[in-house]
Amino acid sequence: MSLLDVRSLTVEYCGALGNRVAVDGMSFQIGKGEFIGLAGESGSGKSTVAKAVMRILQTPGFISGGEVYFEGVDILKMSSEELRELRWRDMAMVFQSALDSLNPVLSIRSQFQDMAQAKLGRPMTDSELVEVLDFVQLEPRLLDSYPHQLSGGMRQRVGIALALSLKPKLLILDEPTTALDVVVQRHILRGLIRLRKQLGFAVLFITHDLPVLLAMSDRVIVMKDGQVCDDLSPAELRHHPTHPYTRTLLDSMALLVADDSRTSGRGD
Amino acid sequence: MKTLVLDGLRKTFSVSSKTVVAVDTFSMELSQGEIVAIVGESGSGKSTVARMVLGLESPTAGQAFIRDEQGHRPCALRDVQMVFQDPFASLNPVHRVQTHLTRPMKKLRLNPPKGEALHRDVEALLRRVELSPSDEYIDRFPDSLSGGQRQRVAIARALAAQPTFLVADEPTSMLDVSIRRDVLRLFSRLRADNLGILLITHDLKSVEAIADRVFVLKEGLCVESGQTEQILTDPRHPYTQLLCNSVPDPEGAFLRDDPVTGDAPR
Amino acid sequence: MNALWANRKARVGLILVGSMLTMAIFGWCTLSAADASNTVGPILGPPNSDFWFGTTMEGKDVWAQTWYGAAPTIFLSICIGLGVTLLSVLFGVTAGFYGGRVDRALNVIINIFLLIPGLPLMIVLAALIQQGTSVISGPVAIALVLIFTGWPWGARVLRSQAMTLAQRPFIEAARLSGDGPFTIIFFHLLPNMASLLGTSIIGATTYAVGAQVGLEFLGFGDPGAVTWGTNLYWATQNQALLTGAWWTFLPTGLGIALFGFGLVLMSFALDEITNPSLAMRRVFRQRTQRTPDLDTVVMESQR
Numbered sequence: 001m002s003l004l005d006v007r008s009l010t011v012e013y014c015g016a017l018g019n020r021v022a023v024d025g026m027s028f029q030i031g032k033g034e035f036i037g038l039a040g041e042s043g044s045g046k047s048t049v050a051k052a053v054m055r056i057l058q059t060p061g062f063i064s065g066g067e068v069y070f071e072g073v074d075i076l077k078m079s080s081e082e083l084r085e086l087r088w089r090d091m092a093m094v095f096q097s098a099l100d101s102l103n104p105v106l107s108i109r110s111q112f113q114d115m116a117q118a119k120l121g122r123p124m125t126d127s128e129l130v131e132v133l134d135f136v137q138l139e140p141r142l143l144d145s146y147p148h149q150l151s152g153g154m155r156q157r158v159g160i161a162l163a164l165s166l167k168p169k170l171l172i173l174d175e176p177t178t179a180l181d182v183v184v185q186r187h188i189l190r191g192l193i194r195l196r197k198q199l200g201f202a203v204l205f206i207t208h209d210l211p212v213l214l215a216m217s218d219r220v221i222v223m224k225d226g227q228v229c230d231d232l233s234p235a236e237l238r239h240h241p242t243h244p245y246t247r248t249l250l251d252s253m254a255l256l257v258a259d260d261s262r263t264s265g266r267g268d
Numbered sequence: 269m270k271t272l273v274l275d276g277l278r279k280t281f282s283v284s285s286k287t288v289v290a291v292d293t294f295s296m297e298l299s300q301g302e303i304v305a306i307v308g309e310s311g312s313g314k315s316t317v318a319r320m321v322l323g324l325e326s327p328t329a330g331q332a333f334i335r336d337e338q339g340h341r342p343c344a345l346r347d348v349q350m351v352f353q354d355p356f357a358s359l360n361p362v363h364r365v366q367t368h369l370t371r372p373m374k375k376l377r378l379n380p381p382k383g384e385a386l387h388r389d390v391e392a393l394l395r396r397v398e399l400s401p402s403d404e405y406i407d408r409f410p411d412s413l414s415g416g417q418r419q420r421v422a423i424a425r426a427l428a429a430q431p432t433f434l435v436a437d438e439p440t441s442m443l444d445v446s447i448r449r450d451v452l453r454l455f456s457r458l459r460a461d462n463l464g465i466l467l468i469t470h471d472l473k474s475v476e477a478i479a480d481r482v483f484v485l486k487e488g489l490c491v492e493s494g495q496t497e498q499i500l501t502d503p504r505h506p507y508t509q510l511l512c513n514s515v516p517d518p519e520g521a522f523l524r525d526d527p528v529t530g531d532a533p534r
Numbered sequence: 535m536n537a538l539w540a541n542r543k544a545r546v547g548l549i550l551v552g553s554m555l556t557m558a559i560f561g562w563c564t565l566s567a568a569d570a571s572n573t574v575g576p577i578l579g580p581p582n583s584d585f586w587f588g589t590t591m592e593g594k595d596v597w598a599q600t601w602y603g604a605a606p607t608i609f610l611s612i613c614i615g616l617g618v619t620l621l622s623v624l625f626g627v628t629a630g631f632y633g634g635r636v637d638r639a640l641n642v643i644i645n646i647f648l649l650i651p652g653l654p655l656m657i658v659l660a661a662l663i664q665q666g667t668s669v670i671s672g673p674v675a676i677a678l679v680l681i682f683t684g685w686p687w688g689a690r691v692l693r694s695q696a697m698t699l700a701q702r703p704f705i706e707a708a709r710l711s712g713d714g715p716f717t718i719i720f721f722h723l724l725p726n727m728a729s730l731l732g733t734s735i736i737g738a739t740t741y742a743v744g745a746q747v748g749l750e751f752l753g754f755g756d757p758g759a760v761t762w763g764t765n766l767y768w769a770t771q772n773q774a775l776l777t778g779a780w781w782t783f784l785p786t787g788l789g790i791a792l793f794g795f796g797l798v799l800m801s802f803a804l805d806e807i808t809n810p811s812l813a814m815r816r817v818f819r820q821r822t823q824r825t826p827d828l829d830t831v832v833m834e835s836q837r
Contacts, residue, residue: 014818041444042415059826060814152310181309181470182514190523208445215520238518252445253518324706350710358703362725375712425711 004030010065011052022048024226037213038206040223046206050172092163096175102147109143136161153184172204210253222246272298272433276330290316292488298464305467305475308485314468318435322350349426353438355418359410366406369428376429397424416447433464472515484508544803550796558608561601570602570760588781591772600785606673607762615739617681622688630696647686688734729808736801762786
C-alpha cells in the first residue's frame with residue numbers, strides 16, 4: 001500500500017468570470033520513503049496540488065473532485081480534528097519563502113514552542129530543540145534570534161527543521177530553494193539527502209528546476225495546465241519522454257547545463 | 269566605437285557605526301557588440317554595481333563614464349538603459365504598452381518622432397523584441413501579458429531611447445524556464461546589432477549561453493574575471509570553483525562531496 | 535464607472551447620493567431664501583395639505599427648509615471633502631514619494647495637526663471666524679475650519695501608499711525614461727492610487743457632512759442661514775422633542791442619514807472593487823455551497 005495515493009484530484013479556483021480549473025483530474029502515488037519530484041512552470045498547478053494534499057487550500061480555491069488516500073484513509077473526508085492530527089505528525093510542508101512561514105515577531109525558539117504547544121500539548125525540551133536544529137546543522141545559539149537576523153538559507157533550514165520536528169512520514173517541499181543561490185541550495189539539498197537516510201521519510205519536491213529533480217528523485221512527474229504530462233523515472237524521462245512539453249522542458253535545460261560541452265547559443 | 273567604463277566604483281554605507289562595503293572598488297570596460305556578465309550570489313553587490321552605472325545609486329567613490337572618439341563624458345540616459353528583474357513590477361499597471369514605449373522616445377531621443385513616424389517607430393520596436401504582429405500588443409495593459417511578453421516590453425522600453433549600452437539586472441530569473449532561452453537569444457541578437465550588454469545574474473547557465481566575458485563577485489569584491497569559456501571550464505579562484513560545482517546537473521555531480529570546499533555549514 | 539454600476543452596493547449608494555444631489559440642485563433653483571425663512575404658516579403646524587412637511591415654531595415652511603437647506607449642506611460637504619483630500623494628497627504623497635528629509639519635515643507637520651484635538655479647535659476657530667469677519671459667511675467659515683482640521687488622517691494613509699509604490703521598479707524605470715519628479719507623481723504614481731483617492735474623497739465627504747451638521751447643530755453656524763444643520767439647530771432650540779413636533783427634524787434628519795448612508799455604501803463598494811477577495815467571499819459561497827475561510831486573501835500568483 002502506498003503512502004500517498006492521489007486519484008483524479010480536481011481543484012478549482014472561484015474567479016470573477018467563472019471557475020478556473022487549476023488541477024485537472026490528477027493521479028499519482030508516493031510510496032514509503034520515495035523521493036518524488038514534481039516539475040512544472042507557473043500556472044501548472046503544482047503548488048495547488050501540494051496545498052490540496054495538505055488540506056491547506058485557501059478560498060477561493062476548493063477541491064471539487066477526486067480522492068486522496070494517506071495510508072489507506074481518504075483525507076478529503078476527514079474532520080478538522082483528524083486533519084490537525086495528520087498535519088505535521090504524518091505530513092509536513094516547507095514553503096518557498098521561509099519569510100512566509102516564519103512569524104517575524106517570534107524568536108526561533110518561540111516558533112518551535114508555538115508549534116509544539118499546538119501539536120504535542122507541551123513545550124519541547126532543550127535536548128529536543130538541539131536535536132532538531134542539529135538535523136539541519138544550525139547552532140543552538142540561533143534559537144534566540146529572530147527571522148530577519150538570519151540569512152535566507154538559514155531561514156529555510158529553520159523551516160525544514162520545523163517541518164521535521166515530529167518526524168513525519170511525508171515531507172512536501174514547495175520550491176524550497178528557488179529564492180536561494182546555487183551554493184546555499186546545494187548545501188540544503190545535501191542536508192536533505194542526509195536527513196532522508198537518517199529518518200527515512202518520503203519527499204514530494206516541487207520545483208521548476210528539472211536538473212535538481214533528475215539528480216535526486218526516484219520518479220519525476222511533469223505537470224502542465226493542471227494535468228500530468230509524464231510520470232517516469234529520471235532516466236526514462238531524459239531519454240524517452242512521451243509528452244511534447246516534457247521535451248520542451250528538457251530542451252531548455254539541455255542548452256544551459258554546466259557539464260556539457262560549449263553550446264552554440266552564442267553568436268546567434 | 270563607444271566603450272562603457274566603470275572606474276573604481278565603490279559603495280559603502282554605515283549601519284549603526286559599522287561600515288558595510290557593498291561594492292569594493294570595481295572596474296571594468298564594456299565595448300559595443302559584446303556581452304559581459306557579472307556573476308555572484310545575492311548580497312554580492314552585483315545589482316548595486318548596475319544601479320550605480322544607471323545613476324540610481326550614487327557611488328561612494330569612482331565613476332562610470334562613456335569613452336568615444338571625442339574623449340570621456342559621464343553616462344547619460346541616452347547612452348545606457350536598464351532592464352529590471354521583475355517583469356510585473358517594472359511596468360506601470362495603468363499604462364498601455366504604447367505609452368510605455370512612446371514616453372522615453374519623446375523624452376530622450378535627440379529628434380523625437382511625431383505622429384505617423386512615432387507610430388512606425390513603436391511598431392519597429394515591438395518587432396525588434398519579437399512581439400509581432402505589433403497591433404496585437406500596442407493597446408494592451410501589462411496585466412494581460414505573460415511574464416515573457418512583459419519582459420520583452422521592458423526591453424523594448426529600454427531600447428526606445430536608442431542607447432548604446434544595456435544593463436540587464438537578472439532579466440530571466442523571474443521567467444519560466446522554457447522561455448528564458450528565447451529572451452537570452454534576444455540579447456544575443458541585440459549584441460549582433462552592436463549593442464553592449466552588461467548582464468547581471470546569479471545563473472551560470474545563462475552566462476554560459478551568451479556572455480563573452482565574466483566577472484565573479486563575492487561580497488563586493490571581484491575575485492576572478494576572464495573569458496567565459498575559460499572561467500567556466502577552468503576556474504582558478506576557490507569561490508568560482510564552488511559556484512561552478514554547485515550548478516545542478518541531472519547526473520547529480522553537484523551533490524557530491526567537494527574536496528575544495530568540504531561541507532562547512534554557514 | 536462601469537465597475538461601480540455593476541456592483542450592487544455601489545449602485546444603491548450612487549442612487550442615494552445622486553438623489554440627494556438632485557434634490558439640492560432642484561431646491562436651490564426653484565426655491566428662494568425667502569420661501570424658507572419667512573413666516574408663511576401657522577406656528578408648529580403638523581403636516582397637512584397646505585404644508586406637506588408642516589411648519590416650525592416660527593411658522594416657517596419645513597418643506598421649503600428641507601429642500602432649500604439641502605444645497606449648502608451637500609455642496610459644501612463635497613467641497614470640504616475635495617479640499618481635505620487635496621491637502622492630504624499634497625502633504626501625504628509628497629512626503630511618501632520623496633522620503634528622506636522632505637518626509638521627515640512634512641511628517642512633523644502632519645503629526646502636529648494630528649495631535650491637535652479636533653473638536654475643541656473646530657469650536658474655537660468657528661467662534662473666532664464668526665465674530666471676526668462678516669465677509670466669510672457661516673457655512674463657508676465652517677468649511678474652512680473643517681478642511682484645516684480634517685486633512686492629516688488621509689495624509690497618513692496616502693503617505694504609506696505613496697511610499698510603497700515609490701519603491702516599485704516602474705517608478706525607477708520612469709526616472710530612467712527621462713521623467714522628472716512632478717511628472718512621475720502625477721502621471722505614474724497618482725493613477726495607481728486612484729481607488730485610494732476615491733475612498734479618501736468619499737470618506738472625507740462623509741466626515742464633512744457629520745462635522746458640518748454637528749457644528750451647526752451646536753450653534754456654531756450662522757443661525758440666519760438655512761441649511762440642514764441649522765434646521766436641526768432650530769428644531770432643538772424650539773424643543774421639538776418636548777412639543778412632539780417630529781416633522782421639524784425628521785425630514786432633515788432623514789436627508790442627512792440617506793446622504794451619509796449612500797456615501798458609506800459607495801465606499802464599501804470601492805473597497806470591494808479594488809480588493810476582489812471581499813466580493814469573492816459572497817460569490818464563493820453562492821457557487822460552491824461551502825463556507826469560505828475566515829482569512830480570505832487573494833493569493834493568486836501575479837505571473
